Amino acid sequence: MIKHILFDLDNTLYSRRYGLENGVSARIHDYITALMGVTAEEALEERKKRIDHYGTTLEWLMAEKGFTGIEHYYQAIYPENEADALRGEPGLRNFLKTLPCPLSILTNAPKEHADRVLKKLGIGDLFTELFDLRRLGFKGKPREEAFRMALETLKARPEEVLFIDDMPKYVSGYRAIGGRGILLDELDEYPAYGYEKIRDLQEISGFLL
Ligand SMILES: [Mg+2]
Numbered sequence: 001m002i003k004h005i006l007f008d009l010d011n012t013l014y015s016r017r018y019g020l021e022n023g024v025s026a027r028i029h030d031y032i033t034a035l036m037g038v039t040a041e042e043a044l045e046e047r048k049k050r051i052d053h054y055g056t057t058l059e060w061l062m063a064e065k066g067f068t069g070i071e072h073y074y075q076a077i078y079p080e081n082e083a084d085a086l087r088g089e090p091g092l093r094n095f096l097k098t099l100p101c102p103l104s105i106l107t108n109a110p111k112e113h114a115d116r117v118l119k120k121l122g123i124g125d126l127f128t129e130l131f132d133l134r135r136l137g138f139k140g141k142p143r144e145e146a147f148r149m150a151l152e153t154l155k156a157r158p159e160e161v162l163f164i165d166d167m168p169k170y171v172s173g174y175r176a177i178g179g180r181g182i183l184l185d186e187l188d189e190y191p192a193y194g195y196e197k198i199r200d201l202q203e204i205s206g207f208l209l
Helices: 020-036 040-053 057-064 070-077 092-098 111-121 144-154 168-175 201-207
Strands: 004-007 103-106 161-165 180-184
Touching: 004 144, 020 040, 020 057, 020 070, 040 057, 057 070, 092 201, 103 144, 144 161, 144 168, 161 168, 161 201, 168 180, 180 201
Parallel strands: 004 103, 004 161, 161 180
Antiparallel strands: none
């Protein structure tokens, strides 16, 4: 039985049509290009090659580039006006309030970013726990440690927590430890994905029994 719902934040609690993550990606690209002192193409190429070994670019930089400027990185990637394009999602707050169990968030972004987005959406008060990358000790999704840390705090087993994310690799990480993971594939970008998925967040009601 599902006792808790764990949501990804970006492109899960709001539509990917806002394109917020495109801005994040562009700023990450600019940042690593400057950091590595190579051309933009070379930086992009290396990131592409290495990123699959890590949940986030920051973890890659820390592990392989000896990078330690975490706060500087976060300020550059998540500027204060980053969520300006975001509008409230009509009906989201009311829908979340109808869900029959507690809700939490697991994001590979920092808390200040999550707080900004949640404030824009007007739903910050509806979540019990917010697990951000700092709280996860910079070992984010899809690592097992990230999910275990959240589950331990929620005092629940993997099969008791429904996890929703728009990225197949994060959902797979949770499924690999026996969790109930659902892919939110809003724009049908992963037609070959062979496990449970939804197009709209409101469909999760069907997975709560
Ligand atoms: Mg996401």
